Amino acid sequence: MVATTATKGVPEGRSEKLNLVGLEKSDYRGAPSTLCQGCGHDSISSQIINVAFELSIPPHKIVKMSGIGCSSKSPAYFLNRSHGFNTLHGRMPSVVTGAALANRSFRPLAVSGDGDTGSIGFGQYKHLLRRNVPMVYIIENNGVYGLTKGQFSATADVGQHLKYAGLNELPPIDLCLEAIACDCGFVARSFAGDAKQVRELLKAALNYEGTAVLDIISPCVTFNNHEDSTKSYPYGKANEEKLHDITFIQSFEEVKVDYEPGTMIDVQLHDGPTIQLKKLEREYDPTNKKAAIQLLLEAQEKREFLTGLLYINQTRPTLQKVQKLTETPLVHLNEQSIRPAREALDKVMAEFA
Amino acid sequence: MVATTATKGVPEGRSEKLNLVGLEKSDYRGAPSTLCQGCGHDSISSQIINVAFELSIPPHKIVKMSGIGCSSKSPAYFLNRSHGFNTLHGRMPSVVTGAALANRSFRPLAVSGDGDTGSIGFGQYKHLLRRNVPMVYIIENNGVYGLTKGQFSATADVGQHLKYAGLNELPPIDLCLEAIACDCGFVARSFAGDAKQVRELLKAALNYEGTAVLDIISPCVTFNNHEDSTKSYPYGKANEEKLHDITFIQSFEEVKVDYEPGTMIDVQLHDGPTIQLKKLEREYDPTNKKAAIQLLLEAQEKREFLTGLLYINQTRPTLQKVQKLTETPLVHLNEQSIRPAREALDKVMAEFA
Amino acid sequence: MGMLDVLEETAPKQAKGQDEVINDFTMVIATVNGSGSQTANSLLARTAFKMGVPVSSKNLFPSNISGLPTWYTIRLSKHGYTARRDDSEILVAFNPATAEEDLASLPAGGVCIYPADMKFQVPRDDVTLYALPVKDIVKRSEVDPKLRDLVGNMVYVGALAVLLGLDIAELEAGLNHHFKGKARAVELNMNIIHMTVEWARENLVKSDPYRIERMDSTKGLIMVDGNTAGAIGAIFGGVTVGAWYPITPSTSLFDALAEYLPKLRPSEADGGTSYAIVQAEDELAAIGMVMGAGWAGARAMTSTSGPGISLMTEFAGLGYFAEIPGVIWDIQRVGPSTGLPTRTSQGDILAAYYLGHGDTKHVVLFPGTMKECFEFGWRAFDLAERLQTPIFVLSDLDLGMNTWMSEPFDYPEKPMDRGKVLTEEDLNRLGSWGRYEDVDGDGITYRTLPGNKHPLSAYFTRGTGHNPRAVYSERPDDWEQNLARLEKKHNTARGLVPKPVVERNEAAEIGIISLGSTDPAIQEARDLLKAGGVETSYLRLRALPLEDSLKDFIGQHKRLYVIEVNSQGQMHTLVQLHMPERAADIKSIAHLDGLPLTASFVECEILEREKI
C-alpha cells in the first residue's frame, strides 16, 4: 500500500538517517509514554515506529485509531505526525469503518486491548471483520484490564489466579480463532517479547488489502506478569513456539536466496510484496481456513503458545470494493460531485407532483 | 430438570387430556399469534407447547424470555401460564443471566431472532455462552429482519438477493459454530419444517444443565421464502440433511430396543434422561469439539444444511456452580439471610474506628 | 327528486335531497395490514389531490407485519386544513375484526361502506350504509386467486368514486403513477374499479351528502412524505457516508437514500459511487461510523428512532466533546422504551438536547413541514461542519411516514459551508496552529483532516481532557476553559440555527409556542379560536438552542402556551428556563396518545385554561 522500499541502502545525497520519504526515525515517534515501565504495549509502540520508518510510510497515509485502555492510549506514543483518534471503550471498529469509507487513501492502524476488543467491543470486532475494512487491527493482549487495575478480561485463562481479581472460571476467548471464524483474511499471533516477529508481521499487515488482525501477547507488568500466567513475559519467553520464521519482502527484485524445496512458503500480497515463511518444526500452510482453526483448537487443548501468521486469504473483497466506491476519497469529492444540479431537483419535484 | 415422565400412559383416575401435573394442552397455549400466516416462528411455538405439555412441566418452572423481533414476540403466543419478559433488542442474554441468578428454580426458555442474536446482540450472545447460564436459547433464524420488513441479517448467505434488500455481500455468521467456539455444551441446528426433530431437541435442551442453543431455521414467509434462499421452506424441505435421528428418552426404565452395534449413540444427561442418536448416513460423534467445528466448516463450504445435535459436552460448570450459590433461590432467602445482624455492623464500625 | 336530474351520468342514484358537503370531510378506511390496501388508500388521496382538493392522509398501522387492524384516514378540506380530525364522516369498514367498533364511532349522519358478506351485530339507523358485493365482483373479474385480496380493495375505490364523484381518469392516472407505468397491474386494478363503478351506478342509491368536486387549490404542489424529503435533502446536502440500523419509523429514510442516491448522484468518472451506505450491526455502530467519517471530513449521517437514540448516548457525548460533525435524524415514535413503534410522538426533545452524561447540550432541529424536512436535510450538514458537532434532526412518524402536500422544495441558495478546515496551504501560511484554540472568538476552532500532508497538521482526537493544542491534560484550568469555550460555541449556534417562524397578532394576549408536526392542528385551532373571539399569536420553534426572538415573543404576550406531543411537556421546560422571569406565565399543553394532535384538542385546551 503506502510503503516504499527502504531496504536498498541510502540514496545519494541523503543523510543516512533519512528514509525514502525523507524522514528521520524521530519523525515517527510520539509523545513520551505514560505507561508503566516495562509494559509490553510500549515495546509494540517501538516496533510500530521502526516499521513505519523502515517502510518509509508518509505519516499522512496512516491514521491511528484506538478504543480505551492502557493499550488504547499508546497511539499517543508513536507516529506524532499522523492523525489519531482515541475513541470509546470497545467502539473503535465502527469509528474506523466510518473513517475508512470517508477516505480510502490512508490506512487505519488501530490499537486495542483484550478488554476493549474481547469484552465490551466483541460485537463490533466481529462485525468489522465481516466487512473486511482495510486496516491493521492490533490487539495488545495481556489478559487483564490494565487501566482499571487488574480485573480479568475475556482472554484470561480459565483457572488463572490473580492477587486482586481472584480466580477466573470462564473459558478464554481466542481472538484469532474468532477472527478466522468471521473470515478475516489476515490473522496472526505474536508476542511483544519477540520484536523481530512483531516487526515483520506489522510490515505484512500494513501491506495486506483488508483487515489484518495482530493478536500480540503484551504483558501487563503491573497486574499480570507472574510466571504462571500465559500472558506474562516469563511464560512467553519460555513457551513461544513459532510456526515459521517470517520475513516481509518489500519488492520482487530483492535478492532471493535459494532455499531447499519445501522449506519455504511465499505468500505474495496483492500489491507486490511477499511474505516469506520459513519452515521450522511444523509443517503448516496458513492458507487453509479449516487447518488454521484446527491448529488453534489443538493449541488450546495442549496449551501451546503458537505465534506467526495463522491464516491468510486474499480472496474477499474489501468494504470499499463491496461499496463500489470511486477511487477518489469521498472527502475529496467536490461540491459538483456531491450536490446534484438544480435541474435534478426540478425533476424529482415533477415526479412528486 | 423440571420434567416428569409423561410417556407411560395415563395414570388412573385422570382425564386422558391431562398430563402428569394435571394440566391440559390448552394450559400451555398462549395468546393468538399476530405473526404472518405460515411464519416458521409459529410452528416452533406449537412445538414448544407440545413439549411443555408432554414433559409435564409445571408452568412456574419456566420463564419465557426474548429480545425484539417477530421471533421475540412469540413468547406471548405460548405458555400463557409462565411468566415472560420481552426485553430489549439484542439484550435478552443479560436479562436472562440476572433472572437465572436471582432464582435458580426455574428454567429460562428464550426465543431470539438472527438479527437479535447475530447482529445487535452478538456480544451478549457470546458472553452468555461463556458463562454457561442454564437456559434454552432458541434462535428462530430466518436470515432477515422480519419485523422491520426484510433487511438482511448477519446470517444471510453471501451472494443472496432479496427484492427489498438487494444483494448481500457479507459472509454469514454461523451461530452454531460461534456457540461451540465459546464452549457452549449443547448446540443443535434444526428446521421449523421438521416438527419431530424440533420437538426432540427441545426436550433434550430443556433437560440439559447449562446453556442449550437451538439454531432453528424458521422461514420468514413474507420476506425470505424464495426457493433460492437457504432460509426458505422449499430449500429446507429439499435440502435438510439430518445428522441422526434423535429421540429424547425421559427415564431409564423405558423399554430399550436393541440396536445393531454402532448404529446408536446414547448421551445420558446429568439428571437421568437420555438422548438417543440413531445413525443415518454419516458417522458423527457430537461429543468432539474439533469434529463439530470441522463439520460446520465443511458444511459451509459445501453448502450443506445439516440438522441435529451438533455438539454436546456436559463438563463445564454452570454459572450458578461457579458462583457457588446456595440451593435456595436467592429470591427466597429471608431477611435473616440477607441482612446481617446489628452486631455485624457494630463490628465493621469498630474496624473503621 | 329535483336534484337528481342534474346529476351527470357518472353519478349514482340519489335518494333524498340534502345539503351537500363538498370537499370538507374525512374518510377512514379500516382494513387489515399486509392486505395491500395501501395502494387503494393512497390512490384515493392522490386522486383528490389531483382534482385540486387539499388532502391529507394518515396511516394508523400496528406494529406487526400482517393481519392486524389498520386505519387510514383521508381528510379533504377546501380550506386547506391538514390536521387530523377526531371524527371521520365516511367509514370504509373492510376489517371484520374492528367493524363493530368502527361503526359505533361513526358520527350520526355518517356513511359506512362495507363488504356485503359482513354483518353488523349492532346496526345503526342514523348513518348511511352501503353494502358492496366485494367477493362477487372480484370473482367475476377472474383475477388470479392469489391476487384476490389485493385487488379486492379496488372495490371500495370504485364505490367511493361513484358515491363521491371521483374522476375515473384521475384514478387511472394515479394507478399509472403508483405502478410506474406497469400496464398489467394498472389494468387489473382498473378492471375492478370499472366493474364496481358499473355495479354502483346500477345499484347504489346515494343517500348521503358528501361529494368531491374539482377545485384549484393544489396546483403546483407536490405530495411527499417527510422521510423521503429528508433523504433527498441529505443528498442535496452532499451526504457521502450513511450508516444506519433498521427501526420503525425511521427505516424509510434510508430506503429513500438507497433509492434516490443512485438516481441523483450517478457514478463518478471511474464508475465508482460518491457515497457509501452501510447497514450497521446496531445503533452504537451506526453512530460510530458517522463519527469516524465525520472526523475524517465526510458528510455523514444516520437515522433512527428513540431506542436507537438511547444507544447513541455515549457517542453523542464524544461527538460533542471531541467536536466531530455528524447528522443524526430521530424519527420520533412513542416512548419510553420500545413503546408504540408505529405511533407518533415528540418525546425525545430532552433526550436529544442533553444526550450524554456530564455536561452536554446539543444542537437540535425541528422540521415542521415537508419543505423543512428537505431543507434541514442539507442544512444540518452545513451546521454540523460549521459547528463541528453532532446535529440532531427531530422529525416524527407523522411527518416522516405520512404523505403530505407541499410546495416544491427550494434548491439550496448558497454553496455548502464546509466549516473551518485548514489545508496544507493554510498551515504553510500560519506556521502553527492549535486544534482547540479559539482564534475567532466564536468558540469554534480550526481542524485539519487526516490525510493532510503538512507536517504540522496531525493532532490526536480524544474524549479525555485536552488543552488548546489537543494535548492530554488533567489541569483544572484547561478543563474549565475548554468547557467555557464549548458553551460559547453553543451560544454561537443560537445565532446559526433556523429562527422560529412567528405569526404575530397584535391583538393577541395569548402566545402559542410549538414545534414540528403540530403545525396543522395549531393553524386550524387558531382559526377556530379567532372565530370564537380568541386572538392568538403563534411561534413555531425550529431549533435548539433557543434564541432571542423567542424572548421577544414571550415579552409581547401575557399568557403563553407551549404545545407539544409528549407527556412531560419537555419543550415547555426549556422555554421556561429560557426566560425564568416569565416562567410562571408559560403553561404547558402536552398530550401524547400516539395520534397526531387535532385542532379541536388544541382549541379546547386553550379555552379551558383561558376559562372561556
Place this chain on the structure above:
Amino acid sequence: MGMLDVLEETAPKQAKGQDEVINDFTMVIATVNGSGSQTANSLLARTAFKMGVPVSSKNLFPSNISGLPTWYTIRLSKHGYTARRDDSEILVAFNPATAEEDLASLPAGGVCIYPADMKFQVPRDDVTLYALPVKDIVKRSEVDPKLRDLVGNMVYVGALAVLLGLDIAELEAGLNHHFKGKARAVELNMNIIHMTVEWARENLVKSDPYRIERMDSTKGLIMVDGNTAGAIGAIFGGVTVGAWYPITPSTSLFDALAEYLPKLRPSEADGGTSYAIVQAEDELAAIGMVMGAGWAGARAMTSTSGPGISLMTEFAGLGYFAEIPGVIWDIQRVGPSTGLPTRTSQGDILAAYYLGHGDTKHVVLFPGTMKECFEFGWRAFDLAERLQTPIFVLSDLDLGMNTWMSEPFDYPEKPMDRGKVLTEEDLNRLGSWGRYEDVDGDGITYRTLPGNKHPLSAYFTRGTGHNPRAVYSERPDDWEQNLARLEKKHNTARGLVPKPVVERNEAAEIGIISLGSTDPAIQEARDLLKAGGVETSYLRLRALPLEDSLKDFIGQHKRLYVIEVNSQGQMHTLVQLHMPERAADIKSIAHLDGLPLTASFVECEILEREKI
C-alpha cells in the same frame, strides 16, 4: 531560645519563637503514582485522626497506573472543617517532575520538605525548607532494594512526625491497622520512621509554626470512604445480585462488595452463598442483569460512572416503563465523554433524571455524607421495590474514593420493604388481579414474581404499550392512562424519597441550595459569610423528584443560590422548574474543574452576586 527549653525530648530543635499554628493547616504530599505513597499518606491522616484532630484528605491522582504526578492533601482543622482548601501550608515535595511548580504554589510562610538530592531551580526564601536524606536513610536501613521506593515514603512520615509532633505510637498502631497486623511489613516501615525520627531530632531545626496536638474531637468517629460505605449499606440492604463493569471511580464499590460480602454474609446452611457478583462484559450487560434479577424478585444493583450511565440509557427506559426494581450507583467523574476519569463532578444529574428516550423521569438519590452513602445503600432497595423502578444513587469521586470522618452508621431502623408482591395466597384471596391496575391509587401496582405457582400469577412483561392487565395494547387511551399512572407514581415517590436537610436561619434573606459532596464547603462558607455579616440558610437536597419542603424553603428566602459541581448548573434548572413563579430569583453557582469545591470559592461567589 526560651521556648526550646520546654520542648519535650521528642521535639526537634526549634530556631526562633513564632506564633504556633496548631491543628489548623493543610499538607500536600506530591509524589508519583504507583510509588506506594498511599500507605504513608493515609497513615499520616489516620494518625492525626487518632490524635483526636479532625482531618480530611483528598487524593488527586492521574488517569494512569504509574509514573505520573499525584497530590494527596491532608487538612487538619480543629474547627472540624473538612472541605478542600486552595492552599496547603506544608508541602512534601517528593515528585521531582512537579517540585518546581509545587514549591512555587506554596504560600509565603509555608514549609517544604523534600529529598536532599533534589535541587530547586527557583528557590524561595519566604518558606521554610527541610531537606531529608532519603536515599541515605533507606540505604542504611538495608531494606530489600525492590522495596526501597516503597519504604522511602516513610522518611517524610518520620520527618513530619518530628516536625509536627505526631505520636509515634499512633503511627505504629496505624501501620498495624493498615497491614492488618502483618508484623514484617510494620517493622520494615517503622524502622525507617525510627531512623528518620532519630536523624531529624539531631539535624532538623524547626523554624516553622505548624504543630499537631492531641484533641478530643474524633472520639467515637470512624474513617471510611463512600464506596465502602455504599457497599456495606447495600449488604445490609440485602443485595443478592450485583453486576458491574470496571470503571474509575466506581470500581472500589464493587471491590468493597467482594471484600465484605463473604465477611458479613457467611454461607448459607448448605455452604452456598446468598449473593452473586458478576463482572459483566460491559455496562449494557451489567444493567441488563440487574433488570433480569430485579424482575425475578432479587435485590440487584450495579455501579458505574458517566460512560456506563450513557450505555445504560436504553435499559433505564425499559426499567422505568416496564417497572422493574434495581439500584444503579453512579460514582460521578468529570464528563462529558471519557472526560477526566480521576476527577470529581456532579455532572450526571440531568442525565440520570431523564435517562432514556421518550418521557422518562427517574428517582435519584444524592448522598452527601458517609452515613448517607451507607443509608442510601440499603434504602435504595426499599425504594426500588416499593416503587418498582430503577433507583439511581449519585455519589461522586470525592465522596466515593476519599477517606472521610464519620459517625458510625445506624442499623436500618425497620425491616426491609419488599413492596407490593402478591403471593400464591394473595392470589387465592383476590381471585383476579392485573399487573398494572392501580388498586391503591398511588400509581404503584402489584406484581407477582416468576416462580409463583398460582395459575393466575403469570403475566408478560414488555417495553411496549400495555393495558392494566399487562396485555399488549396500542390503544391511545391505554397509553395515556398508563403514562398518567406512571406520573402519579412519580408523585408518590416525592413523598417517599429522603427529604432535604434544612438549616433555617430566620435572619437570612439568602437561601443556599445544594447537594451531595459540596456540603463541607458550604458549611464552612456559611461560617465565613456569617463572620462577614452575611446570614444564610441552607437546604441540602437528597433526592429527585423534588418535593414540597423545597418550595417552602424557596418561599422563605428572597434570593436563592443553587450550588453544584458541574458546568451547566443542572440542579439549578430543576429547582427553577420546581417553582416557576420564583425562577428568576433562583441563581446558579456552578463550577467544574475536577476538584472538590472550597469554602472560599463559595463565599466569593455569593459575595460577588450579592455585590457586597
